[in-house]
Amino acid sequence: MDTDVLIVGAGPTGMTLANELLTAGVSTVLVDRLERRTELSKAGGVQSRTLEALDQRGLLEPLLATGDHRVTLGHFAGVPLPFDSNRHHLPWRTVPQVVIEGFFEEHLAAHGLHVRRGHELAGLSQDESGVDAVFANGAALRARYLVAADGAHSTVRSLLRAGFPGEPGTLTITAADVRLGGTEPDAAHTWKGDGHWAAVFPLGVDGRGRQLRRLVLGGPDQLRPRETPVTEDEVRRGLNTVFGTAVQLLELRYARRITNASRQAEQYRHGRVFLAGDAAHVHLPLGAQGMNTGMQDAFNLGWKLGAAVHGWAPKDLLDTYHEERHPAGAAVLRNVRAQSLLMDWAGTRDPEVLAARETFMDLAQLPEVQHRLADVMSGMALRYPMPGSAIHPLIGRPVPDLRLGRVRVHELLRSGRGVLLDPADALAETAAPWSDRVDRTFQGARTEPMLIRPDGYVCWVGAADLEPALEGWFGEPR
Structure with missing residues (x-):
């Protein structure tokens, strides 16, 4: 084996997974077909659940x-959600994707894991013990496992001939x-009576302290083939259609067309x-x-691959990646389709459609609806199907960031190991055979x-049946 895990794709998903494997002590190779990191900000917000996961690794x-x-x-x-609709201790943050990628690349390099760029995957095969990958530049690698984090047009997925319905x-x-210059838009989303609309979100500042923004334009004028280049004049006309002369385009950094493929x-x-x-959804x-969602895929998969490499993974642990993350991805696709409509x-x-939207806007004024929508959009509504979840409401959910004296629970997870909270100091003998994990x-x-x-997900609560839970998630005792 050249490495334990080969990750194809060095975007946020691939880099998050590389850090999880680094934390787990697993040898990893991270490759990307691009010669250098892109400067395009494809996303600009980080959800509460992702912020929690980063905090649990000491990266927040x-x-x-x-x-x-x-x-x-x-x-x-x-429809804007009020700040108080997010009841979680880490509210959404504006962190552009380009910043996240740059941060992770520097962090990984500081720990000896460097992205191998200019590696475009050309061939793939696997057997009972490993995976062989061949690249267009002539390089070849063999790994115990391979993870495709190579985007919506995934080469790995194509080589696998994997079904991608939708x-x-x-x-x-x-x-x-x-x-942008001129008047600040009154709201993040602005609609015109003729069907044209625009959305404007902050992206932070550039190296000269100037405010950057993500601009999204939609409506009849935007219905063009995806391959058609976006021109500066087109963006300027789109702004003028929605805002008139009140908002001006000062500089266009980059633009692209996005489809509603699902x-x-x-x-x-x-x-x-x-x-x-994006290789999966x-x-x-x-x-x-x-x-x-991609970063959460990585947090879910990383420790399980680490367990498999180190030899203590329960028999079906790697299968729980699909069992837990496929429903999570399906839920995102559902809410996106609803929002699009x-x-x-x-x-x-x-x-x-307008009648449905007006009805929805009325409902969205209710605090209970706002809380539910905020939970969905922050990633905190997710609950993994786990044994015992029908018995206790915490099982299958992210652990609350409880304070244990001077230490927070999230800080205890920075080692990348499991954590057993034993307030009565009564479980030492039971847990001892798993103390290495x-x-x-x-x-x-x-x-x-x-x-x-x-x-960071709770998998057992109570005072009985701890051994089956330990064995089910952390393998055979020593």
């Missing part, structure tokens, strides 16, 4: 120190990174090959859910006994 504070990444206001179908794109919108891989696991991020970019992306001004703590704990997976 250094990431936020890279710039002015302000707390941001979420939305569902363009709906093709039927319309396009334009997304651009810009500098697809999801039938299987996330193919033997020793796994699909993650694609949809309209609403609420940066694509980037965040309610937002009238194509600008049809269909009376039935699970850290036990009891000092300062004012909570029920709780077993937490390395990815």
